[in-house]
Amino acid sequence: MSSHNHQHAHTIADDIAEKTFQDVSLCYQCGKCSAGCPVRYYMDIAPNKVVRLIQLGFYEEALKSETPWLCAGCQTCSTRCPQEFDLAKFMDAVRELALEKGVEIKHKDILKFHEAFLNQIKRFGRSYEIGLIAEYKMKTMHLMQDVDSGPDMFMKGLLEVIPHKMKDKKSVKDIFKKTAKK
Numbered sequence: 435m436s437s438h439n440h441q442h443a444h445t446i447a448d449d450i451a452e453k454t455f456q457d458v459s460l461c462y463q464c465g466k467c468s469a470g471c472p473v474r475y476y477m478d479i480a481p482n483k484v485v486r487l488i489q490l491g492f493y494e495e496a497l498k499s500e501t502p503w504l505c506a507g508c509q510t511c512s513t514r515c516p517q518e519f520d521l522a523k524f525m526d527a528v529r530e531l532a533l534e535k536g537v538e539i540k541h542k543d544i545l546k547f548h549e550a551f552l553n554q555i556k557r558f559g560r561s562y563e564i565g566l567i568a569e570y571k572m573k574t575m576h577l578m579q580d581v582d583s584g585p586d587m588f589m590k591g592l593l594e595v596i597p598h599k600m601k602d603k604k605s606v607k608d609i610f611k612k613t614a615k616k
């Protein structure tokens with residue numbers, strides 16, 4: 435856990451605290467979040483371990499991880515956390531910081547992929563049925579890895595896996611309005 439005093443230099447952990455209004459030291463590493471994460475299998479580092487890296491000051495490792503980019507924002511983790519640590523929000527902040535600090539992401543495609551994912555949510559809305567978003571995200575990720583195609587093929591692949599009628603269109607638009615202001 436990070437100890438905070440008044441003299442310490444501004445750290446990435448502080449940036450995250452400012453962006454999310456919660457301190458990473460809240461997390462006591464019980465692992466409930468990762469146990470329920472529908473995308474955990476595909477991640478290079480378990481969601482709670484990304485929090486741990488930040489707690490310990492291994493900022494580069496955390497910001498370079500693919501995990502925040504694979505996170506589907508389904509909020510299963512945030513709902514389960516006994517400490518009420520909003521891990522989904524934490525992942526948003528880690529992504530933002532990685533971009534702000536110009537961190538080189540291992541998989542170049544993963545950024546493109548994440549953007550395409552967000553664009554699709556903007557267009558079609560997002561259903562909050564647990565696992566559906568994650569499944570969608572992983573399917574499209576595989577299309578991208580397998581096909582290594584131009585944008586046309588990629589978009590065609592996306593359209594094939596998007597459910598025709600997604601619910602909650604309005605609430606999704608609201609979320610985007612909020613996050614777009616960042």
Ligand code: SF4
Pocket residue numbers: 460461462463464465466467468482485514515516517518519521
């Ligand atoms: S469930 Fe909460 S306290 Fe437990 S490891 Fe995850 S973020 Fe930390």
Ligand code: SF4
Pocket residue numbers: 467470471472473474481504505506507508509510511512521522525568
């Ligand atoms: S919000 Fe992200 S980290 Fe949390 S359970 Fe969903 S996919 Fe996993």
